[in-house]
Amino acid sequence: MISSRNFLSGVIRQTSAFVVPRNVCFNKKSNGRHTPLNAKPTQELTGVVFEPFTAVAAELATVDKTSASQSFARVNFHVDCEAALNEQINIEYNISYVYHALWAYFNRDNVALPGLSAFFKAGSEEEREHAELLMEYQNKRGGRVKLKSIVMPEMEFDHPEKGDALYAMELALSLEKLNFLKLRELHATANRHDDAPMTDFIEGQLLIDQVESVKKVSEYVSQLRRVGKGLGVFQFDQKLAEELEA
Numbered sequence: 001m002i003s004s005r006n007f008l009s010g011v012i013r014q015t016s017a018f019v020v021p022r023n024v025c026f027n028k029k030s031n032g033r034h035t036p037l038n039a040k041p042t043q044e045l046t047g048v049v050f051e052p053f054t055a056v057a058a059e060l061a062t063v064d065k066t067s068a069s070q071s072f073a074r075v076n077f078h079v080d081c082e083a084a085l086n087e088q089i090n091i092e093y094n095i096s097y098v099y100h101a102l103w104a105y106f107n108r109d110n111v112a113l114p115g116l117s118a119f120f121k122a123g124s125e126e127e128r129e130h131a132e133l134l135m136e137y138q139n140k141r142g143g144r145v146k147l148k149s150i151v152m153p154e155m156e157f158d159h160p161e162k163g164d165a166l167y168a169m170e171l172a173l174s175l176e177k178l179n180f181l182k183l184r185e186l187h188a189t190a191n192r193h194d195d196a197p198m199t200d201f202i203e204g205q206l207l208i209d210q211v212e213s214v215k216k217v218s219e220y221v222s223q224l225r226r227v228g229k230g231l232g233v234f235q236f237d238q239k240l241a242e243e244l245e246a
């Protein structure tokens with residue numbers, strides 16, 4: 001008398017050429033073997049059965065040949081995407097540098113607009129954070145970060161008709177809009193190479209915030225156009241400082 005447990009293990013051992021679905025019925029005996037009535041040969045399921053060791057063989061051979069100076073992580077990452085990420089890193093650094101110059105300008109004793117100064121300091125840090133985010137992503141994908149030269153920015157921002165605050169904010173708006181267009185170009189490059197994780201990264205981590213930045217700076221340009229120069233700028237600056245502290 002065979003126990004049900006031994007009976008089943010016997011079936012599995014003896015019918016290794018079959019995939020045994022749940023709730024199968026068994027022939028008690030057929031040519032000395034127990035076989036399930038509704039089992040199907042594995043050959044029929046070849047298209048849906050994942051065979052990891054076979055599937056990974058080609059990649060394993062590639063990994064084996066990868067030298068320590070190359071990335072092990074790199075997979076499906078086009079050189080155009082790698083180059084475009086380095087371009088964008090440079091753009092973010094350049095904008096950060098201009099905002100840093102604006103921070104220093106509004107922080108001068110003979111300008112003394114602490115709200116605008118703090119706004120551009122935060123903006124400079126944010127752009128640098130974007131550069132770091134892109135660098136981190138470049139490394140994550142197995143690309144190589146290449147930092148390029150950044151341009152020396154203007155240091156004087158007092159426009160004869162507009163004054164310094166409006167001129168600086170219009171400059172910031174132009175930079176934010178330019179950055180938006182550059183991010184769209186980066187996205188288009190990733191799209192061209194069918195790089196879904198990269199398009200997702202650009203959309204989720206950068207483009208959404210960029211749209212917000214353009215809107216915010218546009219509002220500041222509108223307000224500064226209304227207030228004119230002098231006392232209006234002083235009051236705008238105080239409100240901006242309060243907003244940033246909140």
Ligand SMILES: [Fe+2]
Binds near residue numbers: 092126130
């Ligand atoms: Fe940015």
Ligand SMILES: [Fe+2]
Binds near residue numbers: 126127179
């Ligand atoms: Fe920005």
